[in-house]
Amino acid sequence: MTATPQTLIRFFAGVAAAAAILFLVWYFSAIVIYILVSAVLAIVGRPLVRRIGGIRIRGWRVPRWVGALFTLLTIWIVFITCCSLFVPLVSHKLFQLATLDFGNVLSSVQEPITRAQEYLQSLFSLPEQHFSLADALSSSFKRLVDFETLNTALTSVVGLALSSVIAFFSISFITFFFLRDDGLFYAMVQAVFPDKYQQNVTRALDSITVLLSRYFTGILAESLLLMIAVLLVMMAFGMRAEDACFIGLVMGVMNVVPYAGPLIGGAVSVMMGVVTPIEGMSVGRTVVVIAGSLLILKGMDDFILQPTLYSERVKAHPLEIFVVILIAGSVAGIVGMLLAIPAYTVLRVFAKEFFSQVSLVRKLTKQI
Template sequence: MVNLKSRTRNILLITGGLVLVFLLWFFLDIVIYILLSVILSFVGKPLMWALGRIKIRNFTIPRSVTAFISLISLWLLFFLILRFLVPLLVKEFETFSQINFEQIFSSLQEPLSRFFSFFSRKPVEITNSTFIELIREQLDNQFRFSDLNKTVSFIAGTVGELFIGFFAVSFITFFFLKDSTMFRDAILLMVPTEMEEKVGKILDTISYLLRRYFLGIVLEMILVGVLYTLGLTIIGIEINHAVVIGLFCGLFNIIPYVGPWIGVLTGLSIGLALNVNMDFMSHTLPLLGWMTVAFLLVKVLDDVLFQPLIYSKSVKAHPLEIFLVILAAGSQGGVIGMVLAIPVYTILRVIAKEFFDNLKFVRKITQDLDKIEKNDHPFIIQ
């Protein structure tokens, strides 16, 4: 009888979980807005805490005011970052618009012919027209601008969605900052009274782990971007070009395992394009070699030091476990799946530990969660 009740409970929990997953997928846009708001509220919480400690005699700043100041400060910070980066990006695009790509193909013609001839019995001859036809064919397949109305409608729709998203995220973030228990209380309202304590514990643990993970991701992006910028500047790349390449490498680094290599290829492509007027064999090729060395040094440092701390220790999971989860998510969801793999897996592990701890497999993959102590939570939701 006990086994029957336990089995029925597990079936109901699994069914409820599947229904929840379907609802999350159906309302994906709203879920994304809420997740972004939660992340922003995490970032703004230290400022909220500092403003709340300000006291003039018996007067303290109301939480609504501190929430508004924190929200404005966050958007102001993002605006200042964009104010610094946008001119650099615009200058880079202006530089690229003046590049003669046929000259790039001409400079690559001889070394590529030698490279392919090394693996072929017959000499391989590569011409500019081969490159140009290939590039044009790929662009025609990827971008079709024949229908101007569709293009204009797409741009207008995108701008509208961005405006709605900005307003929604700002509105939700304000209330998350004002009432830090709102998200927690809203979820607890939907669970039975006898399960409130267990669900509350789940929310606290998830909040702690995800806060550590997102903080680590942001820190890793900054460190990797700065190191790439410094390395490229040392080998002779102009500072504005080095900053742009470092920015791209830092942003791509958010994609686990694959992202850093995308950043490296992007950086090498920019380096090649910027030195198209120089002799390839005597100048461009050695420069690309030094760029590769700089990229690899930062990549090794990231793999050995940064990523193990973020992808493994921050969410209390084994590195191989994390790798397999990211691999599975990438095969099913592509780049977006890889980015979301660790946060989603962390949430599922915490839930499984509380509700399915009787299963040996669940106990095995969640054993490191037992090491989390209450005093480890710096800004835990109470």
């Protein structure tokens, strides 16, 4: 393409408009998040709304607002049920950590700690009187999970929960209208673009809806299957149902965050095994059972489910997805990794519609 004054003006005008839109999105980020979460919930609940809307009773057709309200109530029930299962388990485990006698825990794994200390002393030529691995571990654990720290964490969680009430009702209100008025979200997005781009925007939104629906339903199914598998395997080794449910929930919830989530969930699960070992097993054997089981189950998940979920469902190469997640994680941490794939999918679809003449864009979007 030959660069002309008109094309340069259009390019810089497009860059300026994009920068202005990004600034507004950042400035009103809370409202944008409400709208995006509501749009995702509307995508998930749309099939149920349509099914209810197709019901006829003696020639009377169920109004769409009834289907939207029923679907929203169903989403609420699922959310509240998950919270009622997860929150008591977390609170109980936090209480156990706050009242834990770390001396007894360390004495149960004294032998491997002693071997590790002897190895470190021989490796670094450390005098025995100047270094004690057991004391170092005990003091570190006490600093991490002492009662004051946990109390502060619980206070922060309570404050976050109270501030989330506004978000909960805002999202519910927006989701209801997105479910009731099928084209409302499309109209909101199309209003930002000039009339001559309306067809491009409509095609982009259709593609995004299909891809994100496949992605979110896939990742929810994957997390549920992993949670059930971990729960059953832990109970098969003799773990109490309460502890097995906790580890299963942790792994299922953290699995939503690509790559880093399962590592964090595995570390929390192993720590729970140290706090409450399996009955009849030592702490060391419990840690080996939990770590080994999670490695095997997560390996099966990585090689069987995730390639289909992260690449085929969003029509992108696995290496491409991996690089995008790394970049998002370095910029915005765990939240960035969580939102990386959906955000990248949206950007790819809009880039295909508006910048298909660019060679790089054609290569990145050829599978869409």
